[in-house]
Amino acid sequence: MKVLYSPHFVRKYKKLPNKIKDLIEDNEKIFLKNTFDKRLKTHKLTGKFKGLWSFSVGYKYRIIFKFANKDTIYLHSVGTHSIYK
Template identity: 45%
Template sequence: MRIFYSSRFLRSFKKLPKNIQDLFRVKESVFHRNPFDSQLKTHKLKGSDEWAFLITYKIRAIFILKGDIIILVNIGDHSIYRKK
């Protein structure tokens, strides 16, 4: 499985507090091993081809899954669902 990061994801990630960035890195290692690990609470977003997994209760990462390729497209709070 190959993982890519969109420019939007990278911009949003840089704006997060350092403690959230560090927590993302921990969750990212779990995600690399198994994107559907139960501790990530991965779920499909309604009406789209996007998925999300939780970093914290409020912060989540959105990704697209295409075969063996994953593209992380955004990270942030619930407001990222409205940004297309």
């Protein structure tokens, strides 16, 4: 599976603490093996985020993404729950 990163995702990722970056990398590996692994709590978003999905990175952080096509994932944003606002 191919992963594309939005410029917004990259900017937010660079500002995160190294501990969280490591956790994101670990969860991304799980995500690429099984998008719907129970540990990630992958779910479809609604409202203004309709068409997007989210998965958990630890308790506090989330990654918003979309399925660009069958073989490509586009990571849109990363942050705490405030990314939904």
